[in-house]
Amino acid sequence: xxxxxxxxxxxxxxxxxxxxxxxxSELTRAYLDRVAAVDEAVGSFxxxxxxxxxxxxxxxxxxxxxxxxxxxGVPIGLKDIFCVTDMETTCASRILKGYVPPFDATxxxxxxxAGLIFLGKLNMDEFAMGSSTENSAFAITxxxxxxxxxxGGSSGGSAACVAAGEAPWALGTDTGGSIRQPAxxxxxxxxxxxxxxVSRYGVVAFASSLDQVGPLTRDxxxxxxxxxxxxxxxxxxxxxxGLSEPAGRPERTDxxxxxxxxxxxxxxxxxxxGVSDVFASAVDGxxxxxxxxxxxxxxxxxxxxxxYYLIAPSEASANLARxxxxxxxxxxxxxxxxxxxxxxxxxxxxxxxxKRRIMIGTYALSAGYYDAYYAQAQRTRTLIIKDFxxxxxxxxxxxxxxxPTPAFKIGERIDDPLTMYLSDLCTIPVNLAxxxxxxxxxxxxxxxxxxxQIIGPHFSERRMLExxxxxxxxxxxxxxxxxxxxxx
Amino acid sequence: MSANSGSAxxxxxxxxxxxxxxxxxxxxxxLSTRTKMFCGxxxxxxxxxNTRVCPVCLGHPGVLPVTNEKAIEYATRIALALDCRIxxxxxxxxxxxxxxxxxxxYQISQxxxxxxxxxxxxxxxxxxxxxxxxxxxxxxEEDAGKLVHAGGTTGRIDGADYSLVDxxxxxxxxxxxxxxxxxxxxxxxxxxxxxxxxxxxxLGVSDVNMEEGSLRCDANVSIRRPGDPFxxxxxxxxxxxxxxxxxxxEAEIERQVESLDSGERVVQETVHFDPxxxxxxxxxxxxxxxxxxxxxxxxLPPVELDAAYVERVRSALPELPPARRAxxxxxxxLPAKDAALxxxxxxxxxxxxxxxxxxxxxxxxxxxxLGDLSAYLNAAGVPATECPVSAEALAEMLGxxxxxxxxxxxxxxxxxxxxxxxxxxxxxxxxxxxxxxxDAGELEAIVARIVEANPGPxxxxxxxxxxxxxxxxxxxxxxxxxxxxxxxVNELLREHLSDSGG
Numbered sequence: 001x002x003x004x005x006x007x008x009x010x011x012x013x014x015x016x017x018x019x020x021x022x023x024x025s026e027l028t029r030a031y032l033d034r035v036a037a038v039d040e041a042v043g044s045f046x047x048x049x050x051x052x053x054x055x056x057x058x059x060x061x062x063x064x065x066x067x068x069x070x071x072x073g074v075p076i077g078l079k080d081i082f083c084v085t086d087m088e089t090t091c092a093s094r095i096l097k098g099y100v101p102p103f104d105a106t107x108x109x110x111x112x113x114a115g116l117i118f119l120g121k122l123n124m125d126e127f128a129m130g131s132s133t134e135n136s137a138f139a140i141t142x143x144x145x146x147x148x149x150x151x152g153g154s155s156g157g158s159a160a161c162v163a164a165g166e167a168p169w170a171l172g173t174d175t176g177g178s179i180r181q182p183a184x185x186x187x188x189x190x191x192x193x194x195x196x197x198v199s200r201y202g203v204v205a206f207a208s209s210l211d212q213v214g215p216l217t218r219d220x221x222x223x224x225x226x227x228x229x230x231x232x233x234x235x236x237x238x239x240x241x242g243l244s245e246p247a248g249r250p251e252r253t254d255x256x257x258x259x260x261x262x263x264x265x266x267x268x269x270x271x272x273x274g275v276s277d278v279f280a281s282a283v284d285g286x287x288x289x290x291x292x293x294x295x296x297x298x299x300x301x302x303x304x305x306x307x308y309y310l311i312a313p314s315e316a317s318a319n320l321a322r323x324x325x326x327x328x329x330x331x332x333x334x335x336x337x338x339x340x341x342x343x344x345x346x347x348x349x350x351x352x353x354x355k356r357r358i359m360i361g362t363y364a365l366s367a368g369y370y371d372a373y374y375a376q377a378q379r380t381r382t383l384i385i386k387d388f389x390x391x392x393x394x395x396x397x398x399x400x401x402x403x404p405t406p407a408f409k410i411g412e413r414i415d416d417p418l419t420m421y422l423s424d425l426c427t428i429p430v431n432l433a434x435x436x437x438x439x440x441x442x443x444x445x446x447x448x449x450x451x452x453q454i455i456g457p458h459f460s461e462r463r464m465l466e467x468x469x470x471x472x473x474x475x476x477x478x479x480x481x482x483x484x485x486x487x488x
Numbered sequence: 489m490s491a492n493s494g495s496a497x498x499x500x501x502x503x504x505x506x507x508x509x510x511x512x513x514x515x516x517x518x519l520s521t522r523t524k525m526f527c528g529x530x531x532x533x534x535x536x537x538n539t540r541v542c543p544v545c546l547g548h549p550g551v552l553p554v555t556n557e558k559a560i561e562y563a564t565r566i567a568l569a570l571d572c573r574i575x576x577x578x579x580x581x582x583x584x585x586x587x588x589x590x591x592x593x594y595q596i597s598q599x600x601x602x603x604x605x606x607x608x609x610x611x612x613x614x615x616x617x618x619x620x621x622x623x624x625x626x627x628x629e630e631d632a633g634k635l636v637h638a639g640g641t642t643g644r645i646d647g648a649d650y651s652l653v654d655x656x657x658x659x660x661x662x663x664x665x666x667x668x669x670x671x672x673x674x675x676x677x678x679x680x681x682x683x684x685x686x687x688x689x690x691l692g693v694s695d696v697n698m699e700e701g702s703l704r705c706d707a708n709v710s711i712r713r714p715g716d717p718f719x720x721x722x723x724x725x726x727x728x729x730x731x732x733x734x735x736x737x738e739a740e741i742e743r744q745v746e747s748l749d750s751g752e753r754v755v756q757e758t759v760h761f762d763p764x765x766x767x768x769x770x771x772x773x774x775x776x777x778x779x780x781x782x783x784x785x786x787x788l789p790p791v792e793l794d795a796a797y798v799e800r801v802r803s804a805l806p807e808l809p810p811a812r813r814a815x816x817x818x819x820x821x822l823p824a825k826d827a828a829l830x831x832x833x834x835x836x837x838x839x840x841x842x843x844x845x846x847x848x849x850x851x852x853x854x855x856x857x858l859g860d861l862s863a864y865l866n867a868a869g870v871p872a873t874e875c876p877v878s879a880e881a882l883a884e885m886l887g888x889x890x891x892x893x894x895x896x897x898x899x900x901x902x903x904x905x906x907x908x909x910x911x912x913x914x915x916x917x918x919x920x921x922x923x924x925x926x927d928a929g930e931l932e933a934i935v936a937r938i939v940e941a942n943p944g945p946x947x948x949x950x951x952x953x954x955x956x957x958x959x960x961x962x963x964x965x966x967x968x969x970x971x972x973x974x975x976x977v978n979e980l981l982r983e984h985l986s987d988s989g990g
Contacts (some may be wrong), residue, residue: 321594324586326550
């Protein structure tokens with residue numbers, strides 16, 4: 001049978017496979033066909049592994065249904081930040097062009113063991129630095145809701161491919177909003193787990209104390225399922241703890257007895273009016289389900305962007321030092337000495353935003369500046385953590401718009417980094433405080449998706465997903481863009 | 489690096505020219521853990537290049553370090569043996585710099601919260617003086633890989649046609665020990681390093697072999713007039729033997745003295761000792777214009793070393809050389825020099841104590857262990873633990889000496905045979921038919937016959953010419969092919985010679 005992949009969730013894929021209504025090969029073929037049909041316009045993928053995906057699907061089909069694992073045969077897309085054995089992994093950077101990892105990231109190994117089919121690698125901002133995916137060295141990804149606009153970033157390819165029905169779900173990473181913000185802009189669900197819930201081993205590092213792996217999906221149930229597939233303590237990542245309990249399958253439909261703090265600092269004039277309207281009706285929805293909503297002030301979160309743009313670049317300046325042309329990746333064709341080889345390799349290999357952040361980070365860590373910048377940013381981070389702690393003493397969850405604006409035009413902010421950085425105003429403090437956060441579709445502003453962010457205490461993923469599911473059921477937002485009309 | 493100001497020269501030896509050297513050492517000890525500091529690769533020496541590597545120690549994208557707990561334990565042992573305070577909470581830092589042997593572009597090291605601080609080592613000099621050298625800090629880090637520069641004349645990276653990197657060594661656990669500038673002569677520096685080597689060897693945490701690079705030493709050197717504040721220091725590198733450390737320091741001190749005496753200044757820089765010329769030379773300034781931009785390693789949680797852990801490590805420490813020296817003197821009544829030789833070489837000391845435990849005769853055991861056994865071990869180049877003659881076997885042989893089966897001279901021969909064949913003492917004696925004749929009955933007949941056959945000399949003896957006894961002993965030995973117990977022969981001869989006259 002032929003499958004319409006638009007609007008198809010991973011749970012639905014699983015049901016189709018389990019019921020024998022469709023084979024893994026047919027399902028994979030359907031997604032590959034969808035990619036072939038729309039990706040020239042959308043540009044989600046950097047690499048489509050058609051042969052590998054079909055071979056893996058055929059292997060699944062060779063197994064009797066009764067012997068298969070629950071998610072065996074369900075396709076998935078992977079942000080190009082995950083190391084996959086024998087699959088080129090570039091992080092959307094010229095400096096890693098041609099790099100083929102000899103190992104799987106832990107999350108990739110888990111998905112492989114669970115029998116998922118890897119469709120390919122998804123576009124992103126180079127080294128996950130950006131909020132529009134325009135910083136990719138290789139491709140522009142377009143928002144499936146409006147091809148003139150960005151999908152958000154840095155996991156823009158992941159969000160766009162799910163929205164466009166090119167994969168039922170995708171894996172991304174979130175350092176300052178890189179899952180939630182593109183999910184918001186593309187009208188899908190994006191979850192950033194608590195720092196330490198999911199292994200970072202084999203995930204090309206941007207800012208080690210902030211990076212976290214998470215799902216981008218069509219609905220909350222899928223997000224919970226993909227989280228459970230990848231979460232867990234990893235002996236290869238000393239910063240992992242794993243979830244305190246599995247997220248399971250959220251079923252809750254009310255919010256009775258739950259207290260929601262509406263973050264005062266994440267609203268007002270800086271926010272798009274359409275976004276504020278959507279957010280206001282979502283807050284009404286929370287109340288309608290029995291939740292109590294109150295405004296709460298977290299004064300320090302306004303300093304989140306400043307702290308983030310010192311801590312993240314500082315860590316990045318060290319994390320990206322390994323890309324030196326010595327062992328793998330790009331190396332300048334000829335050079336007279338070692339120093340010149342380093343300088344030219346890195347000058348050619350990195351794009352402007354990456355260079356900017358390496359320079360900011362190098363500066364912030366330099367002798368004489370460390371205390372004023374890096375150490376000061378860490379003190380600010382502590383204040384933000386304390387603000388959240390105090391808020392969670394009174395509220396079960398905090399809510400805000402995910403992003404101050406809906407998707408903006410391609411090219412609109414690329415020459416204005418500070419405006420671009422504001423895209424992550426509401427998401428960055430969550431990373432700084434190592435908290436879990438989820439963006440769910442809340443409505444539309446002038447035809448563009450708007451997301452709502454729910455933030456929970458550390459390791460509250462299960463409860464947070466239950467609440468997100470209840471609200472999702474109430475809001476009933478359409479997640480299928482009218483993309484078919486503009487494809488060839 | 490100095491925490492305790494310029495008061496270090498209570499024992500400071502000022503030179504005849506009126507200058508006094510101020511020396512602090514930075515020592516790197518490669519730990520003999522089974523695996524590397526932050527990954528599961530085996531620590532090895534001499535394997536083919538790049539065969540002990542994995543994505544982690546090659547710095548592939550996305551890999552993460554995992555701390556080797558054994559390395560933490562070994563470093564704690566070293567810090568405790570140097571009387572350091574152990575940090576309850578110690579963290580790793582990233583030390584950032586670019587070099588092809590450093591795969592991540594940073595070295596995981598420690599910075600402001602090292603594992604151990606504030607210890608000391610008492611160094612006994614040959615003249616009997618003891619110099620206390622403060623230990624500023626003991627910290628853990630990972631080793632870099634090894635570069636091989638091909639072509640060019642300097643053997644260094646500049647001017648080389650190309651360079652190859654071997655990452656086998658990359659990621660090996662290193663303990664860095666930084667001393668206070670309490671050392672004032674090359675002799676003291678050498679003695680300190682030797683004492684430290686012996687100490688670490690005792691702890692069983694490193695091979696501490698300078699030639700193989702498991703013990704490395706850099707020095708911070710300055711000179712001043714006694715009582716003056718510290719002068720400008722230089723960092724002296726590339727002294728990969730005890731001799732080179734001594735020579736390098738001498739050369740660098742001389743260079744600084746010449747500079748200052750001729751009105752020039754000492755520039756703070758890194759200088760390199762060239763063993764071939766015995767000269768020190770300045771490294772290019774580009775290589776040392778480093779701002780390492782240390783910051784806490786976000787991939788590793790802090791290491792908590794609570795009091796119970798530290799106590800556990802402390803109680804498992806072996807007896808250390810100073811304590812052992814004192815005990816050997818006290819318990820076995822050996823002279824101080826012998827006690828030092830035995831205490832400073834842990835396998836040899838253990839061997840000695842095992843032999844003594846079997847024979848009950850410490851003096852004889854010490855003579856053998858420090859004499860024939862040491863000579864053999866030195867010649868064979870093996871430690872006592874690998875000696876083909878076990879302590880039990882040597883004790884058995886010494887038993888044969890005690891009961892008169894073997895003479896001292898025969899024992900040496902038996903020992904050599906035991907060492908070369910690995911056989912037991914009794915077996916060697918039996919095979920060689922070397923048993924000494926101590927049976928008085930058996931010897932008596934021979935003695936009687938010889939005395940009777942030589943009436944002349946017998947008469948001379950009776951006249952009081954004692955020396956003639958030697959002639960008779962010789963005759964008996966000739967008759968018994970040297971196997972007669974000389975003591976028994978002596979007694980029998982005296983008996984018979986006086987008898988026959990009576």
